[in-house]
Amino acid sequence: MISTSLTRISKGLALFVGFAVCSCQSASELKSEQYFAEGYQLYTTNCANCHQNDGEGMANLYPPINGSSALTNKALLACIIKNGMKDTIVVAGKKFSRPMPANPKLTDLEIAEIVSFLTMKWHSDSTLTPIEEVSKALKECEVN
Template sequence: MSCYNSNGLISKLLKALFLFAIATLYSCQSSEQLKSEQYFVEGYQLYKTYCTNCHQDDGKGMANLYPPLQGSSILKNKELMACIIKNGMSDTILVAGKKFSRPMPANPKLTELEIAEIVSFVTMKWGQDSTRTSIELVQKSLAACKDH
């Protein structure tokens, strides 16, 4: 009986130590790093819902129909991305030497936070960016694209 009790105590101590180690690991991240990770994860879910039908899971688009995001110069312009996600686009664009002229539908129901999360995911995944896109940047961008 005493062996069982000591094994139970050891098991509880190991669990407590494990939980402490996990808590310590996460506490070492700054709040900005945690927020960036949150935007990335939420952005991924939103990307899967709103973007993968055309741009695909891998960001490579669909042949000559829909442009790739991976390798696109648009990833360097978060402001323009926010405007396109919210308002759509009907212009012909050139991506990686190919012309794409199918219109992209608007997503007027997406919130500023959701747009920030999608832009964060896409630019972190395929644009070699390590910082999240702020809601403030999206708000400023959407106000500017309304003015044009």
């Protein structure tokens, strides 16, 4: 009986602390954290097999994302994630020519979350990539 009461008290205390911590953050900070967390999950599922969990790529087969100049161009990242890539690229002085497959099943929101994760993790960007920015980029890369 006493252990049940203590369990309820500790659960209640944990909930209170959780609400207190969350209430200290702005809505935009919470949304950025959500995009980062969702982007991490999507990256792990769709990208990490080739680019690895640490973003360092796989030897001479797949390029690193960490340190890539593509991180400075969110529109380009969105287009590459959605449509894949067939061109030879140079990352950190190394050439990579293995094609990257398209990810046509990813939604604009999912791509925004992946781009947010990538740029927050490996480009010191502290803000999320809005879905509107990704949708606009994807429409433009369809035309080109």
